Amino acid sequence: MNKIDFKNYGESGYENSKINATNLNKLQTNAEEAANGVALFEGASVATATLNDNVSNYKYIDIFYNAFNSQSHSVRVNTDETNVILLQTIHAGTDGSINFNSRGVKLSENQIVTEAERYSATAISLSKEISISHTNNITITKVVGYK
Numbered sequence: 001m002n003k004i005d006f007k008n009y010g011e012s013g014y015e016n017s018k019i020n021a022t023n024l025n026k027l028q029t030n031a032e033e034a035a036n037g038v039a040l041f042e043g044a045s046v047a048t049a050t051l052n053d054n055v056s057n058y059k060y061i062d063i064f065y066n067a068f069n070s071q072s073h074s075v076r077v078n079t080d081e082t083n084v085i086l087l088q089t090i091h092a093g094t095d096g097s098i099n100f101n102s103r104g105v106k107l108s109e110n111q112i113v114t115e116a117e118r119y120s121a122t123a124i125s126l127s128k129e130i131s132i133s134h135t136n137n138i139t140i141t142k143v144v145g146y147k
Contacts, residue, residue, distance in 0.1 A: 037144035058145035067101040103138035
């Protein structure tokens with residue numbers, strides 16, 4: 001958030017901090033960023049998601065993700081989080097199976113990285129077969145930061 005250093009009328013430096021179009025526009029931008037957040041990443045990443053700013057510049061972020069381009073999910077994370085963040089989905093497969101996907105990620109400056117290959121896919125089929133694999137099906141699609 002860009003601070004506007006207002007001063008009282010007549011104070012030294014008042015000329016640069018008076019209520020004018022520049023400062024009102026900065027105030028509006030600050031309010032919009034606080035309400036809507038700042039897009040730090042948009043795309044599709046099953047590996048490292050490189051953000052356009054360092055997460056330490058924000059209080060918290062929302063990570064949006066999905067598996068197989070179905071149901072979008074999100075998780076809100078404090079940017080000082082040092083533990084592994086679990087991204088997980090549960091959805092029905094086209095064959096009637098139930099699929100569980102998970103991916104553990106960590107925040108690292110301007111990146112969201114998969115932690116030590118912590119990901120898996122589990123499917124339970126109608127024939128009662130269970131399949132577990134070391135597969136990363138979770139795609140990060142968007143990251144929004146809030147100051």
